[in-house]
Amino acid sequence: MSWHVLGAGSLGGLWAARLFRGGEPVRLILRDRTRLAQYRAGGGLRLSEGDITSLYPLPAETPEAGNPIRRLILACKSYDAEEAIASVAARLEPEAEILLLQNGLGSQDAVAARVPRARCLRASTTEGAYRETDFHVVAAGAGQIWIGDQLGSHTPPAWLNTLTELGFPVRWTDDIDARLWRKLAINCAINPLTVLHGCRNGELRQHLSEVAALCAELTALLEAMGLAPAAQGLQQEVEAVIAATAHNRSSMLQDVERGQRTEVSYLLGHALPIAGRLHLAAPHLTELQQRLQTRLAERGLPED
Numbered sequence: 001m002s003w004h005v006l007g008a009g010s011l012g013g014l015w016a017a018r019l020f021r022g023g024e025p026v027r028l029i030l031r032d033r034t035r036l037a038q039y040r041a042g043g044g045l046r047l048s049e050g051d052i053t054s055l056y057p058l059p060a061e062t063p064e065a066g067n068p069i070r071r072l073i074l075a076c077k078s079y080d081a082e083e084a085i086a087s088v089a090a091r092l093e094p095e096a097e098i099l100l101l102q103n104g105l106g107s108q109d110a111v112a113a114r115v116p117r118a119r120c121l122r123a124s125t126t127e128g129a130y131r132e133t134d135f136h137v138v139a140a141g142a143g144q145i146w147i148g149d150q151l152g153s154h155t156p157p158a159w160l161n162t163l164t165e166l167g168f169p170v171r172w173t174d175d176i177d178a179r180l181w182r183k184l185a186i187n188c189a190i191n192p193l194t195v196l197h198g199c200r201n202g203e204l205r206q207h208l209s210e211v212a213a214l215c216a217e218l219t220a221l222l223e224a225m226g227l228a229p230a231a232q233g234l235q236q237e238v239e240a241v242i243a244a245t246a247h248n249r250s251s252m253l254q255d256v257e258r259g260q261r262t263e264v265s266y267l268l269g270h271a272l273p274i275a276g277r278l279h280l281a282a283p284h285l286t287e288l289q290q291r292l293q294t295r296l297a298e299r300g301l302p303e304d
Ligand code: NAD
Pocket: 006, 007, 008, 009, 010, 011, 012, 029, 030, 031, 075, 076, 077, 078, 080, 083, 084, 087, 101, 102, 103, 104, 125, 126, 127, 128, 129, 130, 131, 251, 263
């Protein structure tokens, strides 16, 4: 049974190359015929791990290809996910399973609503990858991948063991929402501040009172949502992540530096309306979003 990977960027490239290398049938879905021609001209997908770069000649196609899709890995950015799934919806088999790799929250529900018959599994990953050039991905950091089902299904998909055997650091969770919310909270406390201060994660150690104020509001939000375990020790973990990733540029800062849209709508933009509905005051998070939007606008980038 073939895998399809839609979104041959950093994370999609990493997943596709590892599946192909492990002997799994896998096909890339590229946006259009121009991208497909560019991909074919390069001879395949390059993956660099440490000092070693390998070329993997994965087959690729456009969304219009005729073959049915049974297992799909959706690896585009959150803001592209709905349009991307719509482009292949007609090709999904009735029993199709879709693995959503998007960071933040909001896009997963939007995708699931577009394809109500498919099983949409959600992933929360702390692995790192970036694009050296088009179709050349660099594996940039080990991590952990949690996979779960929104409906609290206790049945992992049959292919979870395959991923483990191939060396994917995957674990099943019955509460993926709590994992995604915890990561969202960590990203809300770190990523926008790195953009506003124009700094690597570690330099936020000079702004720990700002971080603490954000963590207090995020903790209150998670608790009010009934996600107390996801709220526990949030500030300590944020400080630990800042220390452990001190030399990294956050994904949001990298987006801004590359002149790309950020995923803020799926982070602060997802959390703040929920805080509002719960009548929770979140002045620091609100001000953070406003300052970030101003900075994005100054740089000519979308505010959402
Ligand atoms: P990316 O920009 O490197 O790759 C996304 C790819 O999707 C691009 O190649 C883009 O052309 C493609 N795409 C978008 N719309 C498409 C469409 N309609 N049809 C075909 N292709 C389409 O992004 P990324 O860094 O791989 O991130 C993907 C998601 O994973 C994001 O939500 C990100 O936050 C999350 N994530 C990334 C990392 C990482 O280290 N890169 C780590 C954790 C989570």
